[in-house]
Amino acid sequence: MKKIVTVLGARPQFIKAAVLSRVIKAHNTIEEVIVHTGQHFDTNMSEVFFDEMMIPIPTYNLDINRMSHGAMTGKMIVEIEKILNIEKPDALVVYGDTNSTIAGALAAKKMQIKVVHIEAGLRSFNMKMPEEINRILTDRISDLLSCPTQTAMNNLKQEGFDSLPVLIENHGDIMKDAVTYYSKLSAKKSSIIKDQKLESNRFVLATIHRQENTDDLKKLTAIFAALEEIHKTQPVILPIHPRTKAILKKWSIQPKVTIIDPVGYYSMLELLKNCSMVITDSGGLQKEAFFNSKHCIIVRDETEWTELVNHGFAKVVGSNTKTILETFQFYKESKIDFSTELYGNNIGENIYQSIYQLIH
Numbered sequence: 001m002k003k004i005v006t007v008l009g010a011r012p013q014f015i016k017a018a019v020l021s022r023v024i025k026a027h028n029t030i031e032e033v034i035v036h037t038g039q040h041f042d043t044n045m046s047e048v049f050f051d052e053m054m055i056p057i058p059t060y061n062l063d064i065n066r067m068s069h070g071a072m073t074g075k076m077i078v079e080i081e082k083i084l085n086i087e088k089p090d091a092l093v094v095y096g097d098t099n100s101t102i103a104g105a106l107a108a109k110k111m112q113i114k115v116v117h118i119e120a121g122l123r124s125f126n127m128k129m130p131e132e133i134n135r136i137l138t139d140r141i142s143d144l145l146s147c148p149t150q151t152a153m154n155n156l157k158q159e160g161f162d163s164l165p166v167l168i169e170n171h172g173d174i175m176k177d178a179v180t181y182y183s184k185l186s187a188k189k190s191s192i193i194k195d196q197k198l199e200s201n202r203f204v205l206a207t208i209h210r211q212e213n214t215d216d217l218k219k220l221t222a223i224f225a226a227l228e229e230i231h232k233t234q235p236v237i238l239p240i241h242p243r244t245k246a247i248l249k250k251w252s253i254q255p256k257v258t259i260i261d262p263v264g265y266y267s268m269l270e271l272l273k274n275c276s277m278v279i280t281d282s283g284g285l286q287k288e289a290f291f292n293s294k295h296c297i298i299v300r301d302e303t304e305w306t307e308l309v310n311h312g313f314a315k316v317v318g319s320n321t322k323t324i325l326e327t328f329q330f331y332k333e334s335k336i337d338f339s340t341e342l343y344g345n346n347i348g349e350n351i352y353q354s355i356y357q358l359i360h
Ligand code: UDP
Pocket: 011, 012, 015, 207, 209, 239, 240, 261, 262, 263, 264, 265, 268, 281, 282, 283, 284, 285, 288
């Protein structure tokens, strides 16, 4: 049986990998070995997803975290190379744009192992973002580039990928499969709406964790000022990322919104289904808002998911308090139809078929 090694390490990667692992298992034609780099390690940032989403237990757990970008990426490359020497896979699969993504891709490519990049072609065109650096470099050394959107395909074309001997395919966004599959189970699995005493359509779901916001006190306080203002009219519930929690503690900021620990995927889906709107700097959450027919206020200066903005489902507002509040008011009145298809169907299966072709 052919073998792939999947390298993952961060929360959004667990959610995406859950989809593909299930498809791989069902076909029973490819063996998957999972390597967890340990980039996210708290129980509620990692273990909960493996448990809830039935992701196979990683064969290797590298426990590499709490380091600078360079040290972390370097150490990951060293350790992944050792594993690839043992496992000798036919391909290595990475997701998204984290240090685990670039480390896995680089280790494999130097050993002539084929690299599959899921979520290829996304661009923010902001080279200050660590994620943008990771995704551009990973794309360039990948053999199969699995794009989530036509925009991502166009980005690669623009960068001259058409002339490279690589496979570039628009498979759709794997997150859509995750939302579709796990949403069917979430109401039974999570009681968060009841536990938090939330009323359907009467609260806002917010998450903030991007380095560009957490590491800039002016931006962070401006965003929280808007959230506090909104919280006076509708509860704002914010599952807090460890990075944001540490920064708020460092500056002794105690925002007057409902801050809760990070939640598992079932609870997140229940919050998404029942909220009135989403305010976030997360990549994944922007689309999950759309899949749940909710508007999304993007507290960043750009987005990789431009089709959401072009269709009027989401708005990029930066960190300006007034603009966030104006957009909140504007979306409160909105009656937009969310039924447009933007992210494909049967994405896990599409990706599986391409990987199968690549290694057979
Ligand atoms: N998420 C979750 N629990 C939380 C916060 C987020 O399950 O407490 C999920 C969210 O629904 C999405 C993913 O984690 O699927 C997004 O991860 P994150 O925002 O950390 O990363 P990004 O998508 O920005 O790369």
